[in-house]
Amino acid sequence: MSEIEARFAALEARIAGLEDQLAIYQLIATYGPSVDSRTGSVTTSLWAEDGVYDFGRDPLVGAEKVGSLVNIEPHIHYVADGCAHVLSMPYVTVDGDTAVATGYSRVYLNQGDHWRVERASANRWELVRTPEGWRVRNRINRLLNGQPEARELLSNGVKGKA
Amino acid sequence: MSEIEARFAALEARIAGLEDQLAIYQLIATYGPSVDSRTGSVTTSLWAEDGVYDFGRDPLVGAEKVGSLVNIEPHIHYVADGCAHVLSMPYVTVDGDTAVATGYSRVYLNQGDHWRVERASANRWELVRTPEGWRVRNRINRLLNGQPEARELLSNGVKGKA
Amino acid sequence: MSEIEARFAALEARIAGLEDQLAIYQLIATYGPSVDSRTGSVTTSLWAEDGVYDFGRDPLVGAEKVGSLVNIEPHIHYVADGCAHVLSMPYVTVDGDTAVATGYSRVYLNQGDHWRVERASANRWELVRTPEGWRVRNRINRLLNGQPEARELLSNGVKGKA
Numbered sequence: 001m002s003e004i005e006a007r008f009a010a011l012e013a014r015i016a017g018l019e020d021q022l023a024i025y026q027l028i029a030t031y032g033p034s035v036d037s038r039t040g041s042v043t044t045s046l047w048a049e050d051g052v053y054d055f056g057r058d059p060l061v062g063a064e065k066v067g068s069l070v071n072i073e074p075h076i077h078y079v080a081d082g083c084a085h086v087l088s089m090p091y092v093t094v095d096g097d098t099a100v101a102t103g104y105s106r107v108y109l110n111q112g113d114h115w116r117v118e119r120a121s122a123n124r125w126e127l128v129r130t131p132e133g134w135r136v137r138n139r140i141n142r143l144l145n146g147q148p149e150a151r152e153l154l155s156n157g158v159k160g161k162a
Numbered sequence: 163m164s165e166i167e168a169r170f171a172a173l174e175a176r177i178a179g180l181e182d183q184l185a186i187y188q189l190i191a192t193y194g195p196s197v198d199s200r201t202g203s204v205t206t207s208l209w210a211e212d213g214v215y216d217f218g219r220d221p222l223v224g225a226e227k228v229g230s231l232v233n234i235e236p237h238i239h240y241v242a243d244g245c246a247h248v249l250s251m252p253y254v255t256v257d258g259d260t261a262v263a264t265g266y267s268r269v270y271l272n273q274g275d276h277w278r279v280e281r282a283s284a285n286r287w288e289l290v291r292t293p294e295g296w297r298v299r300n301r302i303n304r305l306l307n308g309q310p311e312a313r314e315l316l317s318n319g320v321k322g323k324a
Numbered sequence: 325m326s327e328i329e330a331r332f333a334a335l336e337a338r339i340a341g342l343e344d345q346l347a348i349y350q351l352i353a354t355y356g357p358s359v360d361s362r363t364g365s366v367t368t369s370l371w372a373e374d375g376v377y378d379f380g381r382d383p384l385v386g387a388e389k390v391g392s393l394v395n396i397e398p399h400i401h402y403v404a405d406g407c408a409h410v411l412s413m414p415y416v417t418v419d420g421d422t423a424v425a426t427g428y429s430r431v432y433l434n435q436g437d438h439w440r441v442e443r444a445s446a447n448r449w450e451l452v453r454t455p456e457g458w459r460v461r462n463r464i465n466r467l468l469n470g471q472p473e474a475r476e477l478l479s480n481g482v483k484g485k486a
Contacts, residue, residue: 007332008169014339015176021346022183029253030320033264036284036306037317082307084282086266089251089413091353102357104410106432106439108268108282110307115268115279117439120408120432122360144360145406145434155361158354170331177338184345191415192482195426198446198468199479244469246444248428251413270430270444272469277430277441 020094023134024101024127032085035075040067048128048135055121055141056149066136082110083118090125091158097129098137102157105141119143122150124157182256185296186263186289194247197237202229210290210297217283217303228298244272245280252287253320259291260299264319267303281305284312286319344418347458348425348451356409359399364391372452372459379445379465390460406434407442414449415482421453422461426481429465443467446474448481 027046034042044067047053053060053069060066069075090103105123108115126138142150189208196204206229209215215222215231222228231237252265267285270277288300304312351370358366368391371377377384377393384390393399414427429447432439450462466474 004166004328008173011173011332011335011339014343015173015180018180018339018342018346019176022180025251026253029251029265032250032266033253033284033316033320037313037320039317039321042317042320079313080308082282082305082309082312084266084268084284084306086250086268088356088410089349089353091350091357103353104356104408106408106410108279108306110282110305115282115306117279117432117441120406120434120439122357122408143406143434144408144432144439146404147406150406151361151403154357155363155366158357158361158366159363166328170335173335177335177342180342181338184342187413188415191413191427194412194428195415195446195478195482199475199482201479201483204479204482241475242470244444244467244471244474246428246430246446246468248412248430270441270468272444272467277444277468279441 017094020099020129020134021092024092024094024099024125025089027127027134027136028087028090028101028103028125032087035070035085036079036083038070038075038079040070043067043070046136048130048137051136052138053136053141054138056143078107078109078118082115084108084115087123090123093160099127099129099134100157101125101127102154104144122153124153179256182261182291182296183254186254186256186261186287187251189289189296189298190249190252190263190265190287194249197232197247198241198245200232200237200241202232205229205232208298210292210299213298214300215298215303216300218305240269240271240280244277246270246277249285252285255322261289261291261296262319263287263289264316266306284315286315341418344423344453344458345416348416348418348423348449349413351451351458351460352411352414352425352427352449356411359394359409360403360407362394362400362403364394367391367394370460372454372461375460376462377460377465378462380467402431402433402442406439408432408439411447414447417484423451423453423458424481425449425451426478428468446477448477 047063053066088104090101107119109118124140128137209225215228250266252263269281271280286302290299371387377390412428414425431443433442448464
């Protein structure tokens with residue numbers, strides 16, 4: 001490989017790393033708007049075809065199933081009353097064609113003149129690179145209500161930093 | 163165009179795309195600190211000269227007018243009591259010299275020993291590239307209180323994903 | 325310097341700027357998961373060895389001291405009950421080997437069937453580039469309870485924008 005080719009390859013690798021991180025931000029930033037508007041087709045599009053959403057009991061298996069969560073209770077009533085599913089800026093680690101993003105979600109629910117924080121959860125997004133871009137292989141969501149699983153999820157996501 | 167020139171051009175385009183997305187993050191991340199400190203000149207600087215802030219009634223037209231919102235009620239009292247206007251990491255689409263960022267805002271208001279979620283809104287930021295950088299052409303903000311307009315705003319922002 | 329060398333250098337500088345901003349996002353996104361899981365070693369790893377955490381009284385001095393905050397009250401009880409320390413997407417300015425990130429933190433505390441916003445604060449992260457990456461030299465955190473110091477912190481962080 002020529003010297004110039006090596007310079008290009010080095011820059012391309014750095015750019016690709018930045019693109020991965022921002023593409024994962026974009027994916028996660030799409031989730032809330034898709035569910036709060038009950039646009040299930042967009043929710044579905046974020047998951048790999050056989051991807052999973054595990055929120056602590058009976059995980060939803062398959063992208064179609066995940067997207068259909070916008071059509072079940074209590075979600076229908078949350079949206080009718082007014083709700084916001086807000087995802088925090090996550091910590092992201094990319095390893096080849098897989099990635100993990102660790103962060104928080106909160107559900108704000110309208111109560112007339114204010115909003116109640118109905119849920120605050122730890123989130124682990126296990127992602128896979130596909131020909132169409134990054135997709136969710138498994139999203140694991142645990143309420144931060146004192147359960148050890150939620151703490152382990154957060155700790156596992158960032159422990160490589162130390 | 164030589165092969166080397168084509169390689170440079172391709173990398174420059176990818177870098178420019180990343181720069182756009184991060185510049186839009188920076189713009190949106192400036193809004194809250196500017197209004198919560200009543201630094202209206204900074205709020206003004208985020209808008210295009212003829213830009214609009216549409217929050218559901220009597221839109222503010224013109225950057226100066228938008229910046230002056232820090233000097234009206236109930237904003238003055240919110241800041242005196244202690245408030246936080248927090249914008250979520252948005253979903254961003256750039257199309258040449260215009261862009262749209264879709265996300266959430268929340269206003270937290272101090273109540274003595276805790277904060278109340280006074281507002282939770284859907285936000286659409288319509289942006290324009292200017293010689294001085296990205297500026298707001300129109301920010302549309304709708305309370306997530308069950309009104310269909312808030313849901314449409316969120317759905318419109320992300321539907322290109324599906 | 326040849327023309328080609330100059331082109332490479334220009335792209336490298338732009339990429340380095342983007343890498344800095346994203347690395348600072350990553351650092352800040354690590355804080356919450358580290359403290360909400362009481363993984364003090366990771367909290368410690370975010371600070372420069374002599375770094376400071378100033379939250380309004382008796383600042384914690386030294387990375388080890390900062391990390392030890394996960395082992396004091398009221399933090400221990402917050403985590404046992406379930407809490408989320410969520411940092412907003414900050415406004416970042418990089419100046420050579422130092423940087424400042426300005427944004428918000430909120431602490432959500434579980435109350436059984438909902439979460440209470442226990443704290444909402446203005447944050448200034450003063451960062452330094454080290455051989456191991458960006459580290460915190462000083463994090464200044466002021467509750468948004470009407471105190472002028474919190475407003476000044478926010479205003480100082482974004483005033484270069486105007």
